[in-house]
Amino acid sequence: MRSVLRLLWAGSSLLSLSPAYATPDVSQFKKVDSLPDGPALPPTEDPAYDDNLMIWFNGGPGCSSLIGLTTGSGPISFEGNSTRLVANPYAWSKFGHVLYMDQPVGTGYSTASEPYPAIDNDRVTTQFYDWLQSFFAHFPHLQSKQVHLMGESWAGIYVPHFASAIVDNQDSFPIKLRSITLGDAPVGNPAAMSTVTIGKFLESQQSILQIPNDILAVFKEADETCGFDDILEQATQFPPGGSISIPGNPEILNYKSRRRSRDLGDMFTGSCNTQPTTAEEVRSSITQSSCSGPCATFSTAMDYLTTAAGRQCDFSIYDVSQDCSTIDSLSLLASYFSRADVQIPLNVLPFSSVTASNSASQPTPSPFSACNSTVLSTVLGSQSPRAPIYSLLPTLVTSHNISLHIFFGEYDMLLNHYGAELVLQNMTWHGTQGFSHPINRPFYPDNAAPSVSRYPHSSSNNRKRNSPTASGAGRFASERGVTYHLFWGAGHNVMASRPREMFAYVRDVVVAG
Ligand SMILES: *[C@@H]1O[C@H](CO)[C@@H](O)[C@H](O)[C@H]1NC(C)=O
Ligand SMILES: *[C@@H]1O[C@H](CO)[C@@H](O)[C@H](O)[C@H]1NC(C)=O
Ligand SMILES: *[C@@H]1O[C@H](CO)[C@@H](O)[C@H](O)[C@H]1NC(C)=O
Ligand SMILES: *[C@@H]1O[C@H](CO)[C@@H](O)[C@H](O)[C@H]1NC(C)=O
Secondary structure: OOOHHHHHOHHHHHHOOOOOOOOOOOOOOOOOOEOOOOOEOOOOOOHHHOOEEEEEEOOOOOEOOHHHHHHHHOOEEEOOOOOOEEEOOOOHHHHOEEEEOOOOOOOOOOOOOOOOOOOOHHHHHHHHHHHHHHHHHHOHHHOOOEEEEEEEOOHHHHHHHHHHHHHHOOOOOOOEEEEEEEEOOOOOOHHHHHHOOHHHHHHHOHHHHOOOHHHHHHHHHHHHHOOHHHHHHHHOOOOOOOOOOOOOOHHHOOOOOOOOOOOHHHHHOOOOOOOOOOHHHHHHHHHOHHHHOOOOHHHHHHHHHHHOOOOOOOOOOOOOOOOOOOOOHHHHHHHHHOOHHHHOOOOOOOHHHHHHOOOOOOOOOOOOOOEOHHHHHHHHOOOOOOOOHHHHHHHHHHHHOOEEEEEEEOOOOOOOHHHHHHHHHOOEEOOEEOOOOOOOEEEEOOEOOOOOOOOOOOOOOOOOOOOOEOOEOEEEEEEOOEEEEEEOOOOOOHHHHOHHHHHHHHHHHHOOO
16 A cells, blocks of 8 residues: 555544544544664555555454564565564555554554453444444545455454445445455364364374374374264365264364353363373373363363473464574564654654653653453453354355455464365355365465466375475465465464465455456
8 A cells, every 4th residue: 555554553543533523634644654773665556456455454352463564464574583674575565555453442552441342243343343434534535445354363253244244334335345355264163173173284284293193193083083084074075065064062162062162262261281291191181071071182282282392492373383483573563663763653652742752851652562462351251142254254255246265374273274174165155065176276476376277286295394386385276256275384374474475365366356
């Protein structure tokens, strides 16, 4: 976009303004030309893409979209493990206007009233939608753009709900919502996204995770006795044979079950910490149901991997390939964006404190944290039921002609890609269930949507360690308005490890129509 940073702070400031205001005042929004320790920000971008407006959301809940902006999609990113900024050659702003949204309120630089107002998903959605109307009232030239909502992780919950609010109000407030993109998002039943598929994931990453054969064998044994093999078998039929059900209530995560089911967020609050290290301990952790429920493969895998000895660096559920050289980008964000000299040009410090400081010392900056734990625990802890995401998507695609793009990184264990593939094969859109062809079309670092004729189907089984080279950047499928891309060599935050590939993806998939 022409003004990434100028619009950055709109979230907090606009939320308090009613869209009914007749003549919105945009003079409060200042254009940012450069930031401390950073390059000049790029001026205008390719006019051919001027018709697109992408709105990006990070997840959490409660994580700032500045994470997305500075880790691979925005015009600037941190240089290595430093708080110096460099220009990012893969900025998505080449393909249209990009708006980074800090929400729910309280996230990033945005502020919230007391008591905290975004107490559940419905409130989050309503507040976003009110804000969006206000945003377009302030920037009416953007309301006619082709809108693409994009989000990662928990934002995969927000985005379909936001899209539903937009289409439900289309008559009174028309918005050209063209696509929604969900990256490493909890799109499905938590049992499908974790418990049912974790054994297959562990097997695929056995060497990186250094899992001995006897331990892996226990997970495979559980997949058979718990019926997960059967489910996985059905999910690898193209086209699938019918609705894929999950029997029972494995790990108390099956939405379908009448017994109390947990949400994915609960997974990390109630670890039983069995600390299994031997095959026998792993087996009893999976089968003892008093703690995590029956067939607790996911909790056991977490407990096993976080206790397993011999690791030099901490195991990361976000990227199982992570080693000691991994940079903690959230700390970089916190230290950089907490600086007064950064908050002044960003218009974050209240004007009065800036003018007051003219002669005297610097004003006091507000502390910035990349993720806000109050927002996280409030939204995750909400008691109100929320429709599962896979139940919202078919209507958006089928009845509203909105393209759905889903992508995953192969090294993400928090939300593994087999889970997403299972959920998609169980979903019906445009009258047909799932993909009818295997998800095995290769895509390339600079071409995210090669046509089938140019690149015939090929097996990727002979890949050893996945790196996006001649063997491709990943594999994908595209049918009836839905695309799915699996990125090699990427964890939960795909753009961070694969900015070049994501750049091509945004161009060839997201804004391509
Ligand atoms: C997190 O959000 C809460 C609620 O708005 C706020 O009170 C708190 O100051 C925020 N924390 C940080 C570190 O920004
Ligand atoms: C498939 O969809 C049905 C109907 O929505 C649901 O009951 C079932 O749990 C889903 N299965 C999986 C594996 O998500
Ligand atoms: C990055 O810098 C911090 C602080 O200087 C240091 O603690 C950390 O080990 C560094 N990380 C890497 C991967 O070099
Ligand atoms: C659906 O949207 C695409 C653009 O994304 C457009 O080309 C097509 O005509 C639309 N189809 C209908 C039936 O509206």
